Structure formats: structure tokens, C-alpha cells
Amino acid sequence: MSSTPVSPPVPPRDDIGLMAGYHSAQVDVDVRLNTNESPEPPPAAFLDAVAAAVSTVDWHRYPDRAATALRTRIGSLHGVGPDQVFVANGSNEVLQTLSLAYAGPGRSVAVFEPTYALHAHIARITGSSVAEGERTGDFALDLDEVRRVLAEAHPALTYLCSPNNPTGMLETPDTVAEVLGLAPGLLVVDEAYGQFAPWSALELVDEATPLVVTRTFSKTWSMAAARLGYLVGPSWVVAQLDKVVLPYHLDSLKQVAGLAALDHVGAMEERVSRLVEERGRVEAALRDLPCEVWPSAANFILFRPTTVAGAEVWQRLVERSVLVRDCSSWPRLDGCLRVTIGTRDEDDRFLASLREVLT
Ligand SMILES: *Cc1c(COP(=O)(O)O)cnc(C)c1O
Numbered sequence: 001m002s003s004t005p006v007s008p009p010v011p012p013r014d015d016i017g018l019m020a021g022y023h024s025a026q027v028d029v030d031v032r033l034n035t036n037e038s039p040e041p042p043p044a045a046f047l048d049a050v051a052a053a054v055s056t057v058d059w060h061r062y063p064d065r066a067a068t069a070l071r072t073r074i075g076s077l078h079g080v081g082p083d084q085v086f087v088a089n090g091s092n093e094v095l096q097t098l099s100l101a102y103a104g105p106g107r108s109v110a111v112f113e114p115t116y117a118l119h120a121h122i123a124r125i126t127g128s129s130v131a132e133g134e135r136t137g138d139f140a141l142d143l144d145e146v147r148r149v150l151a152e153a154h155p156a157l158t159y160l161c162s163p164n165n166p167t168g169m170l171e172t173p174d175t176v177a178e179v180l181g182l183a184p185g186l187l188v189v190d191e192a193y194g195q196f197a198p199w200s201a202l203e204l205v206d207e208a209t210p211l212v213v214t215r216t217f218s219k220t221w222s223m224a225a226a227r228l229g230y231l232v233g234p235s236w237v238v239a240q241l242d243k244v245v246l247p248y249h250l251d252s253l254k255q256v257a258g259l260a261a262l263d264h265v266g267a268m269e270e271r272v273s274r275l276v277e278e279r280g281r282v283e284a285a286l287r288d289l290p291c292e293v294w295p296s297a298a299n300f301i302l303f304r305p306t307t308v309a310g311a312e313v314w315q316r317l318v319e320r321s322v323l324v325r326d327c328s329s330w331p332r333l334d335g336c337l338r339v340t341i342g343t344r345d346e347d348d349r350f351l352a353s354l355r356e357v358l359t
Contacts, residue, residue, distance in 0.1 A: 015127070016125070024325070027323050033324050034324055034340065036165070037222075038222035038275075040271055041222055042267070043264050045264065053260065059252075069255065073259055080232060084233060084235050086238045086242070088228075088229055088245065089249060090216060090227040090229045094231045094241075097245045098231070099125075100126055101240045103128035108130065109129070109155055109156065109159065110149050110153055112141055113135065113331065119161070131152070131153030134332075143175070143178060150184060155185055156185040158183040160187065161189075161190040162197070163296065165193070165298065166300070166336075167294050168302055173203075177204065180211055186233075187212070193298035194213075195272045202232055212231050213232050215229065217258065223257070223261060226254060275299050278341050282339070286354075289354060291358070299340060300339060303338075305354075310337050313354070
């Protein structure tokens, strides 16, 4: 990708011109533990089903605009009807569609930092103002701060991310219920890592409640390449999203791939529980090293090396062909790195390399 000239011949919208894009380094290494993908591909039977579907898709026709079959299957997975499910190209597109329908110029979106950078980024791209609340020093949500930010900004959308990226920390049912009671607009709970956690805000979704929960096939379903995500919420929210999203946004092959994935819920759940067990092993090993470690309910762990600077540790891991996420220069995350849980072999490579660098 070429870099943007300082003053492009045709200027974009003023606010976009000033913006930095969203980037995650794609470095060629043996062990990639930087973007929270699944270390394992989906089951072979899924691949066979998708391969067979390629020749049955009506390629000369537009896809089913409403993605009815896929919405119905996702809905039955969560005990709701298809009218309470919205599906899009990754949960990022779900979030963008929410912002287009509910936020935008003259409206604000509340986030509690540090959290997933895309929440604020997408809000700004859609012309919304962003009300940034602060978490406590140990990255916990501070309900007094939530109260203050929501009362001041009166946001159309309030974001929680649970488990939170990049900290891995989970909100309790009480906390989510309390924020729901305080939020003047819609509460969005981003559950990209929901299946790794012991509870889900999906249980609070109801027609009468201004709450939506977003999920993705990118992490737990081993399908980052497919770009498929969804939301579960009240049907009156889904109806607005359907108006705003581009027509035929979800291609036919992707709809079939989503349906094929849902034939293998058991394999997904087994993979998730293996990763949860492996997360415990990696966390314990990190605690034996000179690192501050945050408890995680997701498939990654945030840690801060205490004897060598985070940025230097990141570089020396890359030299050993291990890539983690360098959060060391991000606001509030001074010196921190984030490692995705990989296969046992990948995690051993990571831990051995880290041990070398730190001791
Ligand atoms: C990875 C991630 C997503 C996934 O976005 P997709 O567009 O579905 O790939 C969403 N939210 C959070 C917090 C994430 O970490």
C-alpha cells in the first residue's frame, strides 16, 4: 500500500484527512500470535461442504438479500427469531451499520478505554463524536466514570467489550445490567470472544431492552478469512440496520459458508475448550516470568514485561520468528504486549523465546 501524500490533490472530508487508519503489522514469521485468530482451521467436513456449494450457487443471481436461512439458523442457536438477527461482513460491518443508523453527525458514541480501537474509529468515520471514559488503573470498568460520561455525553451508542480486547477482562452480569440501566441509547456488547467466557450478555437480550450483542465467525469459528459477523438484539433495531446496509451486502457463498459452519457447533465448542485450557497453561507460564499478567476470559493474554521494555521484547521476539501484538506505545498500555493463544507447539515457541529474552 502506498503512503498518503501530506496534501492529497483532492482533499477528503476534513475529519478523515486528519485520521490515521487502523493497522496491524503483517510480518512474515513462523509463529503468528498477533491478531487473535484461531490456530486451527475449521473441520474438513466444513471445507467439503463449502467446496460443494461453489458449484450450486446461482452465480448469475444476486444473493438472498435478507440472508433468511442464515439468520434463522443463527437465531435458533441463540433461541431468537430471524428478525432479531442481523448478519454482515464481519462484526466490524455490524458495528459500522449500527453507527450509520444510530450515531453520525450531531450524535455521540461512548467507549471506555482501553478497549477495542475500532469502536471509536468506526464512530469517527461515520461522523459521530466520541465520548472517551477511562477505566481504572487495573483496566476495570468504573461505574462512577460510566455514570459521569453517560450523563455528560448522552450517547446514542454505548460500547462495552466483554471479554475486552486488548485486556482480556470480562464484565460481570451485574455490571452489564447496571450499564444497561444507565445508557440513554443503545448498549452494544461486543462479544467477539464470547464463547471463551463463562457467561454471555445474550441472556439479557429482549424485545423490550435496548441492548444488542455482536459476535463474529473470525475467532471462535476459525473463519477469519470469511469476514462474517452478526448481531442479536430487538427486532426494532434489526429493522433499522436492514434499511441502512448496502443491498445484497452478504454474498451467496458466504451465506452458505455460514450455514455450513453451523453444522459443526460441537467442533467449535471443543476447539474453544481446548484453547481455554491452553490459555491457563500459558498464563501460568507467564506468571513465572518477570511479567505483569492480566486475567483473561478470551483467547489472548495481555502482559507487561518488567525487566526489558515491551517494544524491545516485541522486536527480539520477531527476531526469533514469533509475532505478538505490540501495544507498548498505545495510550494507557505503556510497555504491554498481547499474545494470542496458539497451538501447544506455537505457545511453547513463544514461551521459550520470551524466556530467552527476559532471563
Ligand atoms: C477481532 C474482533 C472483532 C472481529 O471483527 P470481525 O470484523 O468480525 O473480524 C470484533 N470485535 C473485537 C473486540 C475483536 O477483537
